[in-house]
Amino acid sequence: MKFRNAVLEYRLRKGNDQFVPIYHYPEIELEQILARRECEFFVKDGITYKQLSSAIEENLFIIYVEIYEEGPVDAAILTEDGILLEVRELNSLKGYPLLTSEYLTDHLDVLSTLGSVYTYHQQQEWERDSAEIDEDRKAYVLYVTATGYSITD
CATH class of the missing domain: 3.10.20.810 (Phosphoribosyl-AMP cyclohydrolase)
Known part of the structure; x- marks a missing residue:
């Protein structure tokens, strides 16, 4: 499998064409990366990011985002298995x-x-x-x- 050691990185747009890494996920499964790329929005620490585009550089998957809105951090849901x-x-x-x-x-x-x-x-x-x-x-x-x-x- 080509992407056995995949890495995911979210990059935030700063200014017109400058992007800075904000979140880095090493050793993430490819299926999770693909599911995340299907999402137009990403919420973390009370900030909702809107996906602008995505890219791949060898085994590094990149999702480019901008801040969409900010709000309070919602509590995690108690989860079952899955x-x-x-x-x-x-x-x-x-x-x-x-x-x-x-x-x-x-x-x-x-x-x-x-x-x-x-x-x-x-x-x-x-x-x-x-x-x-x-x-x-x-x-x-x-x-x-x-x-x-x-x-x-």
């Missing part, structure tokens, strides 16, 4: 209601869900808007909007 994935309705007026959540066994399962344009919950079709990795809460979040299509038995 990786928490929440699916939330993209509706700020309602506080991004939780549609469903589940614990997945690995990052390929996370990536499979985050990478889908459409998902189905509560007998309805939902379209992907964006995703985030929230390190403060130790969760991935998929934001979706209802398409209006209902599944009938």
Whole structure:
């Protein structure tokens, strides 16, 4: 496997075309890097970063970000075994209601869900808007909007 010893680095935009490393993850599994690259947002220490682009230099994967917003640090969710994935309705007026959540066994399962344009919950079709990795809460979040299509038995 070519990327057996992969490293992930987040770089923050400073000024027009200058980027500085802010977080470094050595010895991270490739599947987790790919799941993180699928996320338009990254939350750590109360700061939400928006992904600008990504790159790869040999075994170094880079995600370029800018600060999107700052807020309080959310408490980590007590977790079961596995990786928490929440699916939330993209509706700020309602506080991004939780549609469903589940614990997945690995990052390929996370990536499979985050990478889908459409998902189905509560007998309805939902379209992907964006995703985030929230390190403060130790969760991935998929934001979706209802398409209006209902599944009938």
